[in-house]
Amino acid sequence: MRNLISLLFVGGLVFLLLVLVLVLVLVLVLVLTLQAPFAEGPMLVGKGILQQGTEETGTANLVTSVVLGYRGYDTLGELSILFTAALALGVVLGRRRPEAPRDPEAGLVLRASGDLLFPLLLVVGLYIILHGHLTPGGGFQGGVILAAAFFLRPSQRISHAGLMALEAFAGAAFIIIGLLAMRHGGQFLQPLLDKGQLGALLSGGTLPLLYIAVGVKVGAELAGLLVRLGDAEADS
Numbered sequence: 001m002r003n004l005i006s007l008l009f010v011g012g013l014v015f016l017l018l019v020l021v022l023v024l025v026l027v028l029v030l031v032l033t034l035q036a037p038f039a040e041g042p043m044l045v046g047k048g049i050l051q052q053g054t055e056e057t058g059t060a061n062l063v064t065s066v067v068l069g070y071r072g073y074d075t076l077g078e079l080s081i082l083f084t085a086a087l088a089l090g091v092v093l094g095r096r097r098p099e100a101p102r103d104p105e106a107g108l109v110l111r112a113s114g115d116l117l118f119p120l121l122l123v124v125g126l127y128i129i130l131h132g133h134l135t136p137g138g139g140f141q142g143g144v145i146l147a148a149a150f151f152l153r154p155s156q157r158i159s160h161a162g163l164m165a166l167e168a169f170a171g172a173a174f175i176i177i178g179l180l181a182m183r184h185g186g187q188f189l190q191p192l193l194d195k196g197q198l199g200a201l202l203s204g205g206t207l208p209l210l211y212i213a214v215g216v217k218v219g220a221e222l223a224g225l226l227v228r229l230g231d232a233e234a235d236s
Helices: 002-034 044-057 062-070 072-093 106-128 140-153 160-183 207-232
Strands: none
Touching: 044 062, 044 160, 044 207, 062 072, 072 106, 072 207, 106 140, 140 207, 160 207
């Protein structure tokens, strides 16, 4: 097990160093090609997004336009990294032995507090996901809150198999929506459907659907990790 953990750590460190070197090389090439002063780039892409992002995507939140509309492959990579991290942690923790002792059940105060906080966190998480294209927030933040909401209910056990199925469905939906955009002649994750009225809940085309998929996937992954950590073997 120690060898596996060491291998994962070294592999992640090497990958990080390679990414840093690649970024430095790209910055150097950009500076030499455009003859721009270092750290004072022309920001052509940023200015273009600020001027046309709202009109092209139909979202009031420009961050959503960037995360889902203009850098879809990068967001897909972030979801892949999160999945890989969850998978690696699951491998390290392993399966629980049937005969292993369990921690004592939560007390009355903890159970009652979890039941009281559950509806509040559920509403807040759903609100942040559904309004991610209008206000600061989105699928990543809302998914974390949803995962915490379900984990704070010690009186109700969560099915790990159900979380895996939900995560797989959300990830497939995210990719399918992106492929449908390419099928219609656009870019990956380019908004489809009617953009609607700017600032309305039903606006932004398929971007709200993408945030829902992201929120469900992130929430299911983190909830699965929390369940696995909570079900870890107690000390004998």
